[in-house]
Amino acid sequence: MIVAERKAISDILQMIEGAGRVLVVGCGTCVTVCLAGGEKEVAVCASLLRLQNQGEDRDLTVAEATIERQCEWEFVRELDELVADCDAIVSLACGAGVQTLAAQFEDTPVFPGLNTQFIGIPEEQGVWTEHCLACGECVLDKTGGICPIARCAKTILNGPCGGSQDGKCEINPETDCAWQLIFDRLKRLGRLHMLEEIEPPKNWSHSSDGGPRKVKREDMIL
Amino acid sequence: MTTGELRTSVIAFCCENSALQAVEDARHFGMTMPECVQTIRVPCAGKVEEDHILKALESGAAGVVLFACHTENCQYLQGNVRAEKRLTRLRGLLDEIGYPADAVLYASAAPAEAARAARILRTFADDLASVDREEAIEQ
Amino acid sequence: MTERPTGHTNTNSNLERVLAAGEFAVCGELGPPRSADAEVIADHARHFHGYVDAVNITDNQTAIVRMSSIAAGALLREVGLEPVIQMTCRDRNRLAQQADLLGAAAMGLNTLLCLSGDHQVFGDEDTARNVYDIDSMHLLQMVRKMRDDRQFMSGTDLEGAEPRFFVGAAANPFADPFEFRVVRLAKKVAAGAEFIQTQAVYDVDRFARWMEAARDMGLHEKVSIMAGLVPPKSAGALRYMKNNVSGMRIPEELIRRMSGAQDPKEEGIQITVEIIQQVREIEGVRGVHIMPIMWESALPEIVSRAGLTPRPDLS
Numbered sequence: 103m104i105v106a107e108r109k110a111i112s113d114i115l116q117m118i119e120g121a122g123r124v125l126v127v128g129c130g131t132c133v134t135v136c137l138a139g140g141e142k143e144v145a146v147c148a149s150l151l152r153l154q155n156q157g158e159d160r161d162l163t164v165a166e167a168t169i170e171r172q173c174e175w176e177f178v179r180e181l182d183e184l185v186a187d188c189d190a191i192v193s194l195a196c197g198a199g200v201q202t203l204a205a206q207f208e209d210t211p212v213f214p215g216l217n218t219q220f221i222g223i224p225e226e227q228g229v230w231t232e233h234c235l236a237c238g239e240c241v242l243d244k245t246g247g248i249c250p251i252a253r254c255a256k257t258i259l260n261g262p263c264g265g266s267q268d269g270k271c272e273i274n275p276e277t278d279c280a281w282q283l284i285f286d287r288l289k290r291l292g293r294l295h296m297l298e299e300i301e302p303p304k305n306w307s308h309s310s311d312g313g314p315r316k317v318k319r320e321d322m323i324l
Numbered sequence: 325m326t327t328g329e330l331r332t333s334v335i336a337f338c339c340e341n342s343a344l345q346a347v348e349d350a351r352h353f354g355m356t357m358p359e360c361v362q363t364i365r366v367p368c369a370g371k372v373e374e375d376h377i378l379k380a381l382e383s384g385a386a387g388v389v390l391f392a393c394h395t396e397n398c399q400y401l402q403g404n405v406r407a408e409k410r411l412t413r414l415r416g417l418l419d420e421i422g423y424p425a426d427a428v429l430y431a432s433a434a435p436a437e438a439a440r441a442a443r444i445l446r447t448f449a450d451d452l453a454s455v456d457r458e459e460a461i462e463q
Numbered sequence: 464m465t466e467r468p469t470g471h472t473n474t475n476s477n478l479e480r481v482l483a484a485g486e487f488a489v490c491g492e493l494g495p496p497r498s499a500d501a502e503v504i505a506d507h508a509r510h511f512h513g514y515v516d517a518v519n520i521t522d523n524q525t526a527i528v529r530m531s532s533i534a535a536g537a538l539l540r541e542v543g544l545e546p547v548i549q550m551t552c553r554d555r556n557r558l559a560q561q562a563d564l565l566g567a568a569a570m571g572l573n574t575l576l577c578l579s580g581d582h583q584v585f586g587d588e589d590t591a592r593n594v595y596d597i598d599s600m601h602l603l604q605m606v607r608k609m610r611d612d613r614q615f616m617s618g619t620d621l622e623g624a625e626p627r628f629f630v631g632a633a634a635n636p637f638a639d640p641f642e643f644r645v646v647r648l649a650k651k652v653a654a655g656a657e658f659i660q661t662q663a664v665y666d667v668d669r670f671a672r673w674m675e676a677a678r679d680m681g682l683h684e685k686v687s688i689m690a691g692l693v694p695p696k697s698a699g700a701l702r703y704m705k706n707n708v709s710g711m712r713i714p715e716e717l718i719r720r721m722s723g724a725q726d727p728k729e730e731g732i733q734i735t736v737e738i739i740q741q742v743r744e745i746e747g748v749r750g751v752h753i754m755p756i757m758w759e760s761a762l763p764e765i766v767s768r769a770g771l772t773p774r775p776d777l778s
Contacts, residue, residue, distance in 0.1 A: 111417065153418075262638065269639065
C-alpha cells in the first residue's frame with residue numbers, strides 16, 4: 103500500500119487561509135488502511151479545523167467526504183456537487199489522489215493534507231515500513247524477495263557495505279540491513295551462490311530518473 | 325442548556341464495565357458532583373475514537389473525560405491502554421491548533437469507586453471553570 | 464582474475480611500484496580542510512615526507528563537506544607526496560565520476576580508492592539527496608574499463624589518453640555477515656581492485672581469520688591487501704569508535720589498556736606499532752594504511768618504531 107502521514111494542522115491552516123468553505127476529502131483505499139486519510143481521519147481533521155476557528159472572526163464551514171479511491175475518475179466525480187459548494191479542498195490522499203482532484207476540479211484549489219511516504223507494508227500494528235521504490239525494473243528475483251533498492255540506505259546492488267553490523271544498518275539501529283536479510287534468505291533457500299556474481303549497474307532510466315513514467319496497455323486503449 | 329451552562333459542561337465517556345457504575349452510584353448517593361456532567365455509556369474506553377471526543381468539544385462541551393478501567397483491569401485486555409494513548413495523541417493535536425489540551429482528560433475508576441469518580445469530575449470541572457482557562461479559550 | 468607478474472606495473476603509481484617490488488607498503492591518510500586554504504595541505508603533509516609511499520585523501524569523509532579529494536590530492540602532489548584519491552558513490556553519479564576521473568588523471572593523479580561512502584545522515588548536510596547511482600563494485604569496473612578498454616561506462620570509446628589509475632577498494636573484515644566478507648572481497652577483486660585497504664584493525668584475531676579465508680580463495684595473490692590502522696589517542700576515542708562507528712570491532716582489553724596508561728598517546732603509538740608487527744606476520748598482508756585522524760604528527764614515530772623506514776625510493 104501507499105503509506106502516508108498527516109501534515110501538521112498548522113500547515114493545513116496556512117494553506118486554507120482565506121477560504122470560507124472547505125471540503126476535507128478522504129480516500130478509502132491505502133491511506134485508510136494506514137490510518138492517515140480515511141473517514142475517521144477526515145472527521146478528526148475537519149473537527150480540528152472547526153475547533154481552531156472557534157472564537158475567530160472568520161466564517162468557516164468545513165464539510166467532509168470520503169470516496170473509495172481518489173486516484174480514479176469515476177470515484178472523484180462523485181464529489182462534483184460538494185466541490186461546487188466549496189472554495190478549497192484539503193485532500194487526505196497520497197500525492198496521486200491530490201493530483202487527480204486537482205485535475206478534475208480545475209477551478210478549486212486542492213491542498214495536500216498528508217505527506218506521502220512510501221510504498222510499504224505494516225511491520226506490526228501501528229508501524230509501517232518501506233518496501234518498494236517503484237524503480238521500474240524489479241530485481242527481487244536475484245535478492246531473495248528482499249529489495250535492496252528500497253531497503254538499503256545506499257541502494258547498493260552488491261552489498262552489504264562495511265556498515266552492516268549485527269544485522270542492522272549503520273544509519274539507524276532500528277533499521278535492518280537489507281543485505282543481511284538477503285544473505286540470510288538466500289542461505290535458507292540454498293541459493294547463496296547467487297551472491298557471488300556481480301550484479302551490474304542499474305538502469306535508472308526505468309525509474310523516475312528517466313522522467314515522468316507512463317504505462318500503456320494498447321488493448322485497453324479505446 | 326444555555327451557552328453559559330455549556331461552558332462548564334463536561335461530557336464523560338464512561339466504560340460500562342467500571343466507571344459508569346461509579347459515576348451513577350455517586351449521583352445516586354448524592355455525592356458532590358459538578359452540575360453539568362453528561363455521561364455517555366461506551367462498551368470500552370478503547371472504543372472511543374478521537375473524532376468522538378472532538379465532536380463533543382465542537383458541540384459545546386467545556387471538557388471531555390475518557391473514563392476507563394484501572395490498569396490491567398480491562399475486559400478487552402488493552403482497551404484502556406489504547407484509550408490513554410489515543411488521548412495523549414489527541415492532546416497533541418489540540419496543542420497544534422492552540423486549543424487548551426487540558427480540556428480532555430483520561431481517568432480510571434473501578435465500579436465501586438463512586439467517591440473517586442466524583443472527586444475526579446469535581447476537580448476537572450473546577451479546573452475548567454478557573455478564570456485563567458476561560459481566558460485561554462477566549463484568546 | 465589473473466595474477467600479476469612481480470615487478471610489472473600498469474601505471475605511474477608509486478604505491479603500485481612499491482607493492483610490485485614486493486616491499487611492505489605504508490600509506491598515510493589526510494582529511495582535506497573545511498576551507499579553501501591550500502597551505503593546510505602542505506602543513507599536514509610535512510609529517511608524511513619520508514614515512515609513507517602514498518597518502519589517502521578522503522572524499523567528504525563522514526559526509527562532512529571538505530575540499531574535494533582531487534583538488535587536495537593535486538595540492539599534495541605539488542609538495543612531493545603521492546595521493547591516493549578516494550572516490551565515493553554518494554555524491555556523484557556516473558557522469559560526474561567519469562568526468563572527475565579524467566580530470567584527476569590529467570592532473571597527474573594515478574592512485575584511486577573506490578568506496579561506497581558514508582551515508583549523508585552522518586554529516587552536516589543531512590538534508591542532502593544522495594546519489595548512489597552505482598556502487599563501489601561498479602566504480603571499480605568503470606575505472607578499469609576506462610583504463611584497460613579505453614571506454615566509458617556506456618561503452619563509448621575515449622577520444623584520447625585514458626586515465627591510468629592503480630585502483631583499490633576497501634574491505635571491512637569486521638562487518639557482518641562475516642562469512643560473506645571474503646566473498647565480497649573476491650567480488651571486488653573480480654571487479655578490478657588491485658589493492659585493498661581494510662577498516663581499522665584492533666581485533667587482530669578476527670582480521671587473521673579473515674585473511675585465512677582470503678588465502679583459502681587465493682585472493683592474497685591476486686590483490687595487495689593492506690591492513691588499516693587508526694592510532695588510538697585515548698580510551699575515550701576507542702570507546703567512541705566502538706559505540707558510534709558501525710563495522711568496528713574493538714576488544715575491551717584494548718580499551719582497558721588505554722585507560723590504564725599513564726601516557727595514553729604514547730600507549731596509543733605503542734599499540735599501533737604492535738598491531739603493525741602482528742599483521743605483518745600474517746601471510747598475504749602487503750602493507751599498512753595508517754589513518755592518524757587529527758593526529759598526523761604521530762605517524763613518523765609509528766612508522767619508525769615499526770621498523771618501516773626508510774621508505775623505498777622507486778621513482
